[in-house]
Amino acid sequence: MLVAVVLAVAATVGVVLFTRVATRPEPAARPTAPPPATAKVVRTDLVDRVEVDGTPGYGAATPLSGRKQGTLTWLPEPGKVVDRGQPLYAVDAVAVPLLIGSTPLYREIRADVPAGPDVRVLQENLVALGYAEAGPPDGKFDAGTGRALRKWQKAAGLPQSGVLAQGDALVLPAAVRVDRVTAQLGAAAEGELMEVTGTERLVTAELEKSRRDYAPAGAAVEVRLPDRRTAAGTVRSVATASAEEGETKLVVTVAFADPAAAPESGQVVVVLTGARRDQVLAVPVRALVALAEGGYAVEVLRDGGRSLVPVEPGMFASGLVEVTGPGLVEGAEVVVAS
Structure with missing residues (x-):
């Protein structure tokens, strides 16, 4: 009877042990590492670009001063465009018109005045306004110039004296747009009267002084x-301006290749181009590996394995970097840091 009990117990233990062995969980499989992110070595053109915010407008305004004695009796409204022969302002109820040229009036022009560039400017304007007898513009005040001057003065409502004094007209390089009037009616006409700009719509943008090479005139x-x-646009000019906290910025003025493309308002982005490298080998910047001993390398996938290839970085642009290294060829696959 005891033997039977022992055998029964032994049998029971054997079943329990078997059951535990049979239900023991299998060891978890080790996770497989995901394949590395890669990119191809490409042959491409690298262009270094800088993007800056720009504001449409008419460019920087410049002050305009009067030279005629008397009292201001008329001033233009801001935004008014003044072209050749049109009045800029009025003194003692007599208009002071705009003449276009490169030499200001520096003396009284009359029949007995010696030849000079100021006379040529007057003749050029008279011809442009339709008084052909003032030409050809040679800087000599002859009878034809005198007749043309008096006819223009009559048509413009000016005293028909045949004489043009220094303050009777204002010579500027081109037509202007009145940006801001700084003088008041009834004030003396000599001194600053207004601020003017050109008539062409432009874009102005601020640029860090260290990036001056990105914006040469004509670029x-x-x-x-x-x-x-x-x-498309062209850099018209670059000027220096003081910014906040005493920093110096560059103000870049850009002209449109097609004036009709200029927006009336809103923010624009000006893309300036710097250095350029044509047809070089390049990889993503994230493919560069900094070496403990100094320098850089890229990890190349080759024949199922990986190998570090030392490289010399060159130009950086658009998330890519130019690289040169032994055995590095277009189409090679490199590891990119994720």
């Missing part, structure tokens, strides 16, 4: 418009 640029279109 081609791209302007991204508020409606996401792009327009």
Whole structure:
């Protein structure tokens, strides 16, 4: 009887042990490492670009001063465009018109005045206004110049004296747009009267002084418009301006290749181009590996394995970097840091 009990117990233990062995969970499989992110070595053109916010307008305003004695009796409204022969302001109820040229009036012009560049400017304007007898513009005040001057003075409502004094007209390089009037009616006409700009719509943008080489005068640029279109432009000028906290900035003025593309308002982006490297090998910047001993390398996938290839970085642009290294070829696959 005891033997039977022992056998029964032994049998029971054996079943329990078997059951535990049979139900023991299998060891978890080790997770497989995901394949590395990679990119191809490409041969491409790298162009270093800088993007800056720009504001449409008419460029920087410059002050305009009067030289005629008397009282201001008429001033233009801001935004008015004044072209050749049109009045800029009035003194003692007599208009002071705009003449276009490169030499200001520096003396009284009359029949007995010696030849000079100021006379040539007057003749050029008279011819442009339709008084051909003033030409050809040679800087000599002859009888034809005198007749043309008196006819123009009559048509413009000016005293028909045949004489043009220094303050009777104002010579500027081109037509202007009145940006801001600084004088008041009834004030003395000599001194600053207003601020004017050109008539062409432009874009102005601020640029860090360290990036001066990105904006040489005459450089081609791209302007991204508020409606996401792009327009071609040219750097017209670069000036220095003081910014906050005493820093010095550059103010870049950009002209549109097609004036009709200029927006009336809104913010634009000016894309300036710097250095350029054509047809070089390049990889994503994230493919560069800093070596403990100094320098850089890229990790190349080759024949199922990986190997570090030392490289010399060159130009950085658009998330890519130019690289040169032994055995590095276009199409090679490199590891990119994720």
